[in-house]
Amino acid sequence: MAVPPSQYKDREFIAVIGDEDSVTGLLLAGIGHVTQPPDSQKNFLVVDAKTDTAAIEEAFERFTERKDIAIVLINQHIAERIRFRVDNYTAAFPSLLEIPSKDHPYDPEKDSVLRRVRRLFGE
Numbered sequence: 001m002a003v004p005p006s007q008y009k010d011r012e013f014i015a016v017i018g019d020e021d022s023v024t025g026l027l028l029a030g031i032g033h034v035t036q037p038p039d040s041q042k043n044f045l046v047v048d049a050k051t052d053t054a055a056i057e058e059a060f061e062r063f064t065e066r067k068d069i070a071i072v073l074i075n076q077h078i079a080e081r082i083r084f085r086v087d088n089y090t091a092a093f094p095s096l097l098e099i100p101s102k103d104h105p106y107d108p109e110k111d112s113v114l115r116r117v118r119r120l121f122g123e
Contacts, residue, residue, distance in 0.1 A: 011070035011093055015043040015063040017056060018075040019101050022062035026073070035068075043069060047078050057082050069094045076111065087112050 014031045016023055023046045026032075035041045043066075043095040045051075045059040060082060063072045079086045087094055087113075097113070100106035108114050 010068060013043050013069050014071045014073060015061055015066070015069045015094070016073045017045045017047060017063070017078055018073065018099070019078070020046050021101065021103075022073075022075055022099065022101050041066070042103070047075070053081050057085060060085055064089060064091065064094060064096070065084055066094075071095045071096050071097060073099050074105055075101045077101060077106065079112075080110065 013033050014026070016026050016031065016105060023044050027044065031043065034042045038092065041062065045056070045065070047056060060072070060074070063069055070093065072094050074086070074096065079098050086098075094123070098106075098111050
């Protein structure tokens with residue numbers, strides 16, 4: 001089923017929810033963006049041990065509702081903190097991808113996208 005161009009033609013940014021190293025690396029690669037005032041929304045959230053789960057959920061909702069974001073990257077260990085929201089997210093745009101961090105190895109068994117693919121193929 002093809003998605004009409006109207007759903008993705010204005011999506012030009014990548015958002016990231018991650019640890020300091022992941023977000024810093026992606027910002028150095030050039031993904032950083034702040035919208036025009038008065039709201040001045042950033043397309044990234046740095047998460048550490050002190051970050052409240054509610055703040056992560058709020059950033060996830062904000063990024064997935066924005067019409068200018070094409071991809072949301074989230075560290076897998078952070079996605080575990082809001083697993084219910086990540087697993088229930090089914091929209092095509094923005095796409096949601098779980099990524100590893102240097103301190104937390106990637107576990108394909110926890111990845112929501114790979115689990116959906118396995119169910120699709122009956123594994």
